[in-house]
Amino acid sequence: MTTTMDRTASAGHSAKSPLIEKLNVFTAFGLGIILAVVFYVLAAKLIPEDTDAMLIHTKHDQIILLAMIGWFIGFMVGIGALIGPFRWLLGKDLSHDENMFYAGKDLGTKRYFRYTTDHKVVGIQYLVTTMIIFGVGGILAMLIRTNLGNPEGGWIHPQAYNAIVGIHGIIMIVGTIIMITGPFGNFVMPIMIGARDMAFPRLNALSFWLIVAAIPPILSSFFLGGIMTGWTAYEPLASESPAGMDGYIMFICIFAISTMVAGANITATVVRMRARGMTWNRTPIFIYGVVASVALALPAFPVFFLSQIMSAFDRAMGTTFYNPAGGGSGWLYENLFWLMGHPEVYVILLPAIGALMEMAPVFTRRPLFSFNVAVMGIAGICGLSALVWAHHMYMSGWAPLLNGPFMLTTELISIPTGMLFLVLVGTLWRGRLWLTVPMASIYALLWNFMIGGITGIYLSDVPADGALHGTMFVTAHFHYTLMGAGLTGAVASLSYWFPKMTGRMLDRRLSWVSFWMVQIGFNVAFIGMFLVGLAGQPRRVESYNAMFNRGNMVTTAGAYVIMTGMLILLFAVVDSWRNGIKASDNPWFAKTLEWSVPTPVPLENFATLPVVTTDAYGYGKAKS
């Protein structure tokens, strides 16, 4: 049982272990690299050579995968993730002192580089990691756009271009999945529900360090021939690709475990650890967004995990799950992938919309309009999103008769999505708008998500999908939802919770400049992309017909504006974190619990646990 509680009263068996104090990110990287090299060398020596009779050569993939598994084991041992389970096995549970060390009671900088269980430390770790991931993904995006500046491409050659497209895609998907549940779900959520920590603090640290362990494999794929398949890694193309694909497989497998662990942890925390009096009716809407998201990920990601395990077996063991020559099916992969893939976009969106719905009452100074409808919307999206996966496969020909039913479920999902729009505009209606970056972000979300949503209606329609599937139109559509709606929500969350997380205000002028540059650049870029998509430019092409040149130039120009805006935001974050104006405990005069604790938030959040008597949206109501 790796989920053993650490704060239980199991005194008496606490042999002082200096080991846990020695392990940190450096020992983890050291041990990871050592084991990777050892595994690589041993595998290269011991595994028999491929014979000519084998249809699929497997040795190279076996070596690469084993080296990556070596890295993974070494890293997790080196960071100290296995100490807890083995101490449980030995019957020597962690003592109070050891748990306090894990929680980072010294409050020093070092705890950010250790297996620290304090949810606030994990939140900051996630925040920085997410920013690094977006940095890498953003650099790749700029390379893509620069290459597409002229129709003949050629600045980057096709192989590197495909690798860049694939890694940009998957790393951004992972970045957007963790961008809100990671930093804010961890830092803010437990305080918001009046808890002292997460339900399983050690699992919390585990979920973060798993992500760190997953990043080197995906980056290594640059040097192993790249990911030639785009982020979807469709089979059988993935089986044909060079060893870079193994990096993708490893990345996804580790990330899926991280998501599962985080999902169980966050859900258990919210279900079991809300403050006294915080009934479901008084639970802030952001909590609903986060829980819906991770609860949706919980059954979805294991399917993805399995699909990649099978890819790994096809590549390294010669199985034939996807290889048609041996009875495998590409449609099988598509089904498994999209069974995860469609819920996943709502995994990304729900926390972002939840966060903006949380901010709407604060910045309009009036109650959230129709809390029940908001909850129904979130629940409806959650439920339906598991039934719509095959709309990604209308054109795959796997089951033409099912196109009708999937068209039905897909179009139904616009009803709960519409409910969320109703809640947002209902809250804005006749409110007193306090114009801050989060407030403006709500407008940006309404605009972007409306475009993303309506273009989604075209795509959900089978005949229109016949013209649009696989074109830049689709790319623009999901950038509108994931970036225009999702990332906007994440940036708003950053500027909203920044004072609580760092004790300082995010620089107002710079964040406004960044907001406008990103939003304008974004709309210019992706409206240009809609146009070339409608005109028939396929996705993921390194070179295109000269007739699409103008639209692509517009998109590339917009992308440069986004880049400038994002870099300004990066500077604003770094600069404000160090030198920003000191923030008060509750700079937005909001009513959720996280603003009731002092900044910086003490180790156990609350000196005395709160009892909740009303919901958090009592603006204006107080007077009546």
Place this chain on the structure above:
Amino acid sequence: MSQETTHAHHEHPDVVGSRNRLGVILIIVADVAMALSILFVYFYLKGQNVNNMWLPTATEEVPATVPVSSMGAFYIAIISAFGMLLNGYALKGAKAKNQSQLTLGAMIAFAMSVIGLVYQIQQMNSAPFTMRMGAYASCYYLIAGLNALHLALTAFISLGNWNRARLGLYKTDHWHVAIIQVWWIWMTVSAALGAFALSFT
């Protein structure tokens, strides 16, 4: 708005137990999703039979793939069921504060998991085909692999359980044993599901 209630360090074992139980159930939900997808893989590939390669016929170099009986897989499920019953017996002992019953049950449950694991590995080694030989063979190893992984995990958990029982750590509260029982139940069900799938060839 707020007042002193409980202090975190002295939570009641039942509170901690119920929270852990929920956590484990949620993780099992994820595992259920994976096990069900494996069944989906099995039946999908069987139904599609692409290029007639679900059970390939003999060629010059490779003999035909002959499916194995699902009885082996059912035996694994039966061994798991025994383990589950014995862990249940241990749980009863813990509830009745019967230390020897607890230790005995936990020990034999651990033994069952090891027996199951060894038997499963032996089955994989003695299968009359390799995993390269068509879709059925690939799926067979996938299901067997899931069982082996589950059993290895079970062995780890039940070893810890036995050790902790032996050390007398369950004298005050026994929610660990109860949660392990949840896992055993799922282990048994998933083994039975795999065996059920393998009975269609």
Place this chain on the structure above:
Amino acid sequence: MSQTQTQDKAPWWKRKDVKETATLWVILSVLIGGLAGEVIARSMGAPASETMENTIRMMKIFTWVSAPVAGLVGAIALKSLMQKRHYGDTPPAESDHEIANSPKASAVWIVTSGLLCLFALVFGMIVMQEDAKSLQAPNAIHVNVTGQQWLWNFDYPDNAGVRSHDLYLPVDRPVIFNVSAKDVKHSFWIVQMGVKVDANPGYITQTAVTPNKIGVFDVRCAELCGLLHAYMQSQVHVVSQADYDAWIKSQGGRA
């Protein structure tokens, strides 16, 4: 406060802000529907089949149907933005009314969006059925399409032995494509005819279309298929029946 009182007396639809919002709604809806519909129709270019004509018309109709929803959201958002703004480091006074929900508004919203959904679904189904007619046409010609990294080639089983790199089709006659692939997934897409189906190794998938315009159109691969995916393109030459017969003959087939 006095404003609130006067507002409370008048029925809601006669209130000034409601009237302004309604005006804004109408203006925005027309703007969105007109502009977006026009942009879509222009961008998608001249259709070369009825399927594509249907698709463009349907997308225009969907645009007009969603325009009022987008317009309403836009109108309320804009109206709220126009009336009471507040800047600074401290919050404005709390709102002077306390509408925390409105079951009536929510119900109307949900029912309306449900109806729009239903409309989109039924409309889509009808068009889908119409497009599928070519698939059942008795006088259809068959073309076997093979995708291979990174080229298309076409076989004409009605004229055994005729094979080509560029597709040749007679105008106004239904064509059924039997699509497959040799290695990985590709997606067979005739851009101006609005039809597309994936080419899967190990399977044969079908799609059908009736070209209704003479000219040269594009075949592109719409599914990332590896190194030279971007270059996996061919042309469709839609010609008159006589020219088609002549072409078949020139390729060694019987016309």
Place this chain on the structure above:
Amino acid sequence: MNRRIVGAFATVVLGAGLIAGIGTYVSAAKADTTILDATPAGTLETPQGTLKHFTMDLSIYPDSFFKTSSPHPDWVSYGPSTNFRVPAHSAITFTMKQYDSGEPITNDFFARVAGTMNGTINIDGKDVTKVDANTIGHTFTVRGLSNGKSNLFINVPMPMVPEDKMSENEGEYINPTIVKFTIITGDAGEYVWNCEFPCGDGTLARFGGPMSSQGFMSGHFIVTDN
């Protein structure tokens, strides 16, 4: 105030610089950057009149040991380069020395000659329009983007060298199949070519490895105006 403007500006400059640096690195790290130019050889009478004539000599090796720094010395490869530059509206005569063995081709469409002058190729002195689909070594297949310009399509199948005739002499292959053909180029543009015979042994559909990597069995085919 000042610090903020300078800082933000510096961040943007640094960020853009970083991206430019990485881009330049990636752009420079092409697997095969050399371009082989066609050699002038007077004029040639063609069905399209007298055109300027050029020649180009290529070889296909069963492994790429001949390259001084091949990342995969055991992969099949074209040589001496995989990027070719030829002038527009001219006749180009290719001489291919094919040293590799072969097998039946998976798609016999590519056993037929297309796009050459007179629709024929010359194999060891004989003019043919197609090659036995069971004994293909490799193909040379050029295609263009349908840009509304010339829609180039050339397919030249090259027969295999039978295993018993394949012989080596001090690391050099001898006994090639020699395939000669002439093409007439159209408008300028950047096209690509690749081999359509699946020769990536040990990969799915044998289209991975050298088939899916730049610089072995595919490359650019550049038609220039001058």
